[in-house]
Amino acid sequence: MTKFQLRQYVNAFKNGDSDAFRVLYEETKSRAYYTILLIVKNETIAEDLLQDTYMKVVDKIHTYESGTHFAAWVNTIARNLALNHFARAKKETLQDVQTDEMLFGRSESTAENESYLHQLMEHLDGESQEIVIRHVVLKEKHKTIAQAMHKPLGTITWKYNEAIKRLKKVANDEEI
Amino acid sequence: MKKFEKNLERWAKESVPDVLDKVLEQKGMPTPQKPPRSRRLGRLVPLLMLPIIAVLALMLTPSEDLEASSVYLDFETAIEIQVDEENRILDLIGDNVSGQAFVQILKENPDWENADLDEFLPVLFETAQMRGYIQAESPVLVGTKADEMARKDELKAMVIARMQNLPMQARPFGEIYDPASESMEASENPEMTGRMSMMRWTLIDQIMDADSTYTLETLEPLSLGELIALSQSLDVDVNMHPRMRP
Numbered sequence: 001m002t003k004f005q006l007r008q009y010v011n012a013f014k015n016g017d018s019d020a021f022r023v024l025y026e027e028t029k030s031r032a033y034y035t036i037l038l039i040v041k042n043e044t045i046a047e048d049l050l051q052d053t054y055m056k057v058v059d060k061i062h063t064y065e066s067g068t069h070f071a072a073w074v075n076t077i078a079r080n081l082a083l084n085h086f087a088r089a090k091k092e093t094l095q096d097v098q099t100d101e102m103l104f105g106r107s108e109s110t111a112e113n114e115s116y117l118h119q120l121m122e123h124l125d126g127e128s129q130e131i132v133i134r135h136v137v138l139k140e141k142h143k144t145i146a147q148a149m150h151k152p153l154g155t156i157t158w159k160y161n162e163a164i165k166r167l168k169k170v171a172n173d174e175e176i
Numbered sequence: 177m178k179k180f181e182k183n184l185e186r187w188a189k190e191s192v193p194d195v196l197d198k199v200l201e202q203k204g205m206p207t208p209q210k211p212p213r214s215r216r217l218g219r220l221v222p223l224l225m226l227p228i229i230a231v232l233a234l235m236l237t238p239s240e241d242l243e244a245s246s247v248y249l250d251f252e253t254a255i256e257i258q259v260d261e262e263n264r265i266l267d268l269i270g271d272n273v274s275g276q277a278f279v280q281i282l283k284e285n286p287d288w289e290n291a292d293l294d295e296f297l298p299v300l301f302e303t304a305q306m307r308g309y310i311q312a313e314s315p316v317l318v319g320t321k322a323d324e325m326a327r328k329d330e331l332k333a334m335v336i337a338r339m340q341n342l343p344m345q346a347r348p349f350g351e352i353y354d355p356a357s358e359s360m361e362a363s364e365n366p367e368m369t370g371r372m373s374m375m376r377w378t379l380i381d382q383i384m385d386a387d388s389t390y391t392l393e394t395l396e397p398l399s400l401g402e403l404i405a406l407s408q409s410l411d412v413d414v415n416m417h418p419r420m421r422p
Contacts (some may be wrong), residue, residue, distance in 0.1 A: 005285060018205045025196050030189040043193075051195040058203050069343070115191035117184070136181050137188045144344065168180050 006070050014061055025054060028071045032078040034137045037103055038130060039082035040089075043118075049085060053078040102126040103133060123170045128163040131156055245322035247293070247335050249300075251349055252400055253278050253309045254373035263293040263334070271373040278309045297338050298346035305348040313350040315400050317375040336417050352417040353404060355379055372396070379403045379414070386410040 006027065012020035032053050037046040056077050064073055104121035121129050130149065134140045142160065146153040200207050244266055247257040254271035255278060265288060270276030282288055282303060288296070304310040318335055322328040336352055355378040372380075380395045380403065387410055395403065407414050 007287075018200060018207075021200075021205070022196060025199075029192050033192045034188065047193040047195065050193065051198055054195060054199045055202060058199065058205070072343070115187075117187040117191040120184075120187070132184070133188070136184045139344075141344070164180065167184070171180075 007066060010061075010064065010066065010070050021058070024057075024070065024074075028074045029054075030137060031071060032074050034133050035075055035078050036082040038133065038138075039079070039086050041103055041126075043104070045085065046082075049078070049081050052081050056081070103129040120167050120170055123166060124163050128159050128166075131160050132163050132167070135160055245327060245331055246320065247331060248317070248319035248321070248373055248375055250317040250319075250373040250375050250400065251304070251310045251314045253304065254376065255279055256373075257293065257296075259293050259331075263331075265289060265291050265293060265296060272371060274309060275373075278304065278307070281307055281309075293335070294338055297335070298342050301339075301342065301348060302346045305346075310348050312348055314348075315404055316349045316352050317373065317379075317400065318352055318354045319373075319375045319378075340417065354415045354417070355382070355413075376400070376403065379407055379412070382412045383407055383410060386412055 006024070009020045009023050009027075013024060029050070033046060033050050036049045036053070037043065040046055040049065053074065057074055060077070064070065103126065104118045104124075121132070124132065127149070131145055134145045134148070135142065140148070142156045143153055145151075145160075146156045149156065197207055199205075244258050244260060247259065248271070249255055249257070250271070252274065254275040256269040256271055257265060258267040258269070260266055268279045268282055268288060270279040282300065301310065316339070318332060318339070320328045320332040320335070322331060332354060336354065339347070339349075339352055355375050380392060383395060383403070383406055384390050384392070390406075395406075398406070404414055
């Protein structure tokens, strides 16, 4: 969807069109969700914060400036909510926050409830999961990922290629 | 993006938990009934028609005859953007086969006409990336044409600066090059119209000038990257600009 098309849907949503809101939600939810997940590293919490994000989008839509990129605006809301949660959790030490925690660890739900992506990603370590999500979903360049994760560019590129090879093998072995 | 990575992206999107109905319920908004696609679009058509009506109104309103200038972009897909003195877009023209197809896509959105060039450039590159009209890290040739030299230089500087400051997702290209302006005008070749951009022709012309063993037949199939590398090896001036402002 082009920026101009997105703008039309934003204007319709501002006029109360909930169909337009659905379109905007579908267009932006993936980036918002994985932005949150990268920070909080817990799928249950990420889901709650995703809901909070769109509640805030509804509340704050009147403050959105039409010259700016709508998806980036939603992402900023998502990131800020996640960072606030992360800071609160660290302070309250209610959650054992580790920087190398898996994005897709073993969840409390049964395996059959896990998404297909979750089942695939369990075969990677936490760092590789993050690199794949940043590059494939968030479209970050390897250089940006290296800076964000404080790793050499060569390490990121190598880990990414190895992760993709592993995921392909798992997908082929499981015939999915 | 390769096929498996595209699949990964799709699976990632499908794995996002659906919180929409909860949001709508909590906000007291009606839950959409998911009408058939044609009805859903039909409700938006009147709103989407507004820009078209506005553009038609502008076209029918007598206006000053603003002087037109052109911006040329070539990233293997070559297009010309004609703008008025206020940098509002007057027309989009494809300068090669893929450029002609790409222009049709850009024109699908009626907002293109009279759009501000500064706002349009990120949309252009995002669309090119989404639709596969630009390869990652592809070099981009930039050229401009105007009746006055000052205007031509100012327009080129503005476009290059804007490209250098684009947000990452709208900056799929590599380095930016602008072949020397004087050469570009001097080597304009009407036979290349619709076949290749004026800037690509300029590079080819200058390579042939620098080394007569090269011919149009041998140079035309080369990629932009190859032409630029060859130009540089022959000391032909291609004016490289880094894709990000330092």
